[in-house]
Amino acid sequence: MLALEDLAYAHRGQTAPYRFSMHAASGEVTAISGPSGSGKSTLLDLIAGFLVPTAGTMTLDGADLLVLPPEARPVSILFQSETLFEHLTATHNVALGLPRGTARDEARRKVDAALAEVGLPGVGQQRADTLSGGQKQRVALARTLLRNRPVLLLDEPFSALDDESRAATRALVKSLTAAHDWITVLVSHHKDDIAALAARRYDLREGRLLSLP
Ligand SMILES: Nc1ncnc2c1ncn2[C@@H]1O[C@H](COP(=O)(O)OP(=O)(O)OP(=O)(O)O)[C@@H](O)[C@H]1O
Numbered sequence: 001m002l003a004l005e006d007l008a009y010a011h012r013g014q015t016a017p018y019r020f021s022m023h024a025a026s027g028e029v030t031a032i033s034g035p036s037g038s039g040k041s042t043l044l045d046l047i048a049g050f051l052v053p054t055a056g057t058m059t060l061d062g063a064d065l066l067v068l069p070p071e072a073r074p075v076s077i078l079f080q081s082e083t084l085f086e087h088l089t090a091t092h093n094v095a096l097g098l099p100r101g102t103a104r105d106e107a108r109r110k111v112d113a114a115l116a117e118v119g120l121p122g123v124g125q126q127r128a129d130t131l132s133g134g135q136k137q138r139v140a141l142a143r144t145l146l147r148n149r150p151v152l153l154l155d156e157p158f159s160a161l162d163d164e165s166r167a168a169t170r171a172l173v174k175s176l177t178a179a180h181d182w183i184t185v186l187v188s189h190h191k192d193d194i195a196a197l198a199a200r201r202y203d204l205r206e207g208r209l210l211s212l213p
Pocket residue numbers: 011012034035036037038039040041042043
């Protein structure tokens with residue numbers, strides 16, 4: 001369980017600080033909706049450790065996350081686009097998820113298995129800039145698989161996709177979350193995404209997260 005209790009933060013010049021309280025469970029997608037500018041990306045930046053809160057707590061299965069710098073947090077992030085190095089092959093991009101010093105044969109085997117798991121066997125040698133938007137998101141998910149971090153943060157990850165690859169990528173996120181027991185936090189203002197994916201929902205309004213039924 002990822003638990004935020006009264007996590008406070010204010011951007012420079014912001015008079016009423018955000019105060020975020022939420023719970024997100026393993027194997028589930030927790031969706032965050034809210035108007036543009038309401039603070040959804042700020043919330044993800046706090047979880048990832050790119051922003052430092054001024055008060056409150058954040059724990060993962062009871063362990064304090066706030067003491068960890070961003071690179072040590074058990075968190076992966078997937079943005080709307082531009083998450084791949086365009087001039088590198090799919091294989092190379094996925095391999096970036098492996099720990100440094102992984103042996104060549106093992107790396108090859110793990111990358112191939114991850115690409116197969118996201119439904120992209122055979123694109124390994126293609127450069128990222130020759131892949132479709134949906135394929136790129138899948139390659140990014142394969143990299144996330146190899147990183148093997150329990151918290152996955154998704155910031156509007158499907159908005160650049162057409163309806164068909166949107167539905168397919170959505171289904172993939174849901175099945176990977178369940179299969180690997182990820183705690184997936186999805187920011188989206190797309191009602192279909194939330195309906196298809198979310199086990200829990202919060203709406204961000206006036207600096208607070210409201211739990212939705
Ligand atoms: N680095 C920053 N410095 C000052 N203000 C910021 C900074 N980053 C974001 N803000 C402000 O904080 C508010 C929340 O921004 P945030 O990006 O979290 O919103 P959002 O809900 O993700 O919006 P969107 O749906 O458009 O992506 C906005 O008013 C924004 O202008």
